């Protein structure tokens with residue numbers, strides 16, 4: 001029997017409140033540079049790092065994430081973090097995404113360099129570092145030096161074209177009555193408008 005190569009899967013967790021072009025460029029560049037066969041976007045359930053902030057309803061973030069990725073055959077969305085009760089921890093995300101495949105897969109955790117700065121605070125970090133390789137993308141305003149490579153974290157740095165957009169900025173722009181068109185996919189812009197998100 002011919003043995004097929006192990007598929008390489010990128011896992012891209014985020015609040016996606018809303019998903020924007022920075023997320024899509026990051027996922028696409030990671031897929032291209034690391035020869036990934038698929039990128040799974042995983043909207044968080046209850047993001048423990050953002051407890052102090054008001055996060056939009058998971059159903060709305062999921063709908064926006066689905067519409068943001070639907071035109072790219074390399075991208076799909078997993079609801080595992082939304083379905084799991086309690087705080088979202090990356091180590092659980094990885095186990096759940098792995099369980100979505102019948103075959104053996106190699107998992108790559110895609111992350112902005114800013115988010116990899118405080119790895120030492122993550123839940124069961126050593127286990128996570130054994131289970132995945134990280135693909136860290138540069139993000140305007142954050143340097144590589146911030147990345148925490150303790151716990152044997154295997155990190156591949158990828159330079160992507162700088163996209164200086166954040167979900168925070170998108171929400172603020174809507175609140176201020178400014179456009180987010182071209183900062184987010186058209187379908188996301190329409191969803192935000194039709195559902196009156198981020199107005200107050």
Ligand code: ATP
Pocket residue numbers: 013014015016017021022023026110111112113114115137138139140163164165166167168169
């Ligand atoms: P917020 O502004 O609400 O904190 P965000 O724009 O950082 O949100 P998240 O959904 O929290 O978006 O991010 C998910 C992942 O995408 C994180 O790893 C983050 O570092 C990365 N990321 C977000 N925006 C960019 C960007 N413009 N360039 C590179 N990476 C990004």
